Amino acid sequence: MERPIGVIDSGVGGLTVLHELKRQLPKEQFIYLGDTLRCPYGSKGEEEVIQYTWEMVNYLMKFDIKMLVIACNTATALVLEQLKQNLPIPVIGVIEPGARAAIKATQSNHVAIIGTENTIHSQAYEHALIRIKPNIDTTAVACPKFVPLIESGNFVLEEAKEIVEESLEFINHYPTIDTLILGCTHYPIIQSLIEEVVGPRVTVLSSAVETGFEVSTLLTFYNLYHANTEEIHEPAIFTTGKLHVFQRLKEDIFQLKNASLKHITLS
Template structure:
């Protein structure tokens, strides 16, 4: 079916999911919207996250998307069920795929989750993990400094390392876990630094690969895959600074961006 896949995020973090979608579904066209103007969503009240997410969804519905990926953990935690009830297209979040990926690799059944304040308070990851395996021990930690750092393009170096080290000290010092879920799609951009802090004994999990696999399966099952021969022309929208957005996309994720426009969101 020659309709695009819609991807939304609070900022640039969802590009990590978009990258994996492009890799696994090279024929599919993506329309990506990052709400960088109002990022981060993590500290915001639930009602505000729902409102902002609905504004992004309404914007993409006008683009005739065939499937929606909520590439934001906070938005997934607060709006996934609502959107699945109200939309007539498939809606995929990033929490369940991330939880499944972690369960596949953990050896000691002790899994850490780092995310925004909103994601951690929602307890969406512990619920997702325990719904699959009730005996898993979950240690979660909010990391409010990570998203602003990523949105400002601070992805490596002394400053990034120091912030990550200080933030993750509660998980690191007790050697509690063997697997760590990056419960925010911004965090894979800090993966190398997080791995350096946590050590090689901890397996780092991001949800992009598993999310893309789920999207592929659903599109195939519902016969929505594009089966033509044209090369996709992806479109990217941001509500804020396109310079930082474009830099991270091209330099760090090697996403070729030919169309990048400003999105003006409304409630209807």
């Protein structure tokens, strides 16, 4: 029960999920690995994504993690079932929780999804939404410029707003859309900008909160809750790339000032 929970992502985006997990489960210990060196995953080939995801998983398994959270929509879409079948621990992705949140939120029954090219091409969100509500209307659009923008750390510049406006212009053509799923865990980092662009008629959703609920439910189901209720662990953050964007985000945005940060190499 005192073993850590592993969280993986292609870069800094999964910090949105880590932040929410830490908020909901403050007694748990988390180890986060972001593969910023090879980010973004969204435009890479399926075999590459599978290989890179397994390399991250194998690295975290050395820490005897008790649960794995795939805080990457692309990896969730392409590798989740394979990981579930082959790992001896519970594995959670971010797509099903995001779909459930959208079903709860929509009043018009028309949900838009934005994500990486791989996530959108996989239609994983559409499948998840239809499994819950077969008559749901969906519109899915890839936004390949978002992840490089966020990973660069330059998302507060005027250029960022222009990129967001251009990428989300399709919303104006669908007046019935009232819910937008951020189908990439990087996107919540610019959620305020996205909300400004789409306006008040569209509810913008991240899967982080629902993912936290699911992790909590599985910890209860498998009797894996951390036994020591007094001890508080700060997350350990590993990255394969440069540290500066992680450093800024963990301290200025996600209140993870005391989390350790270390560069690693994956083979």
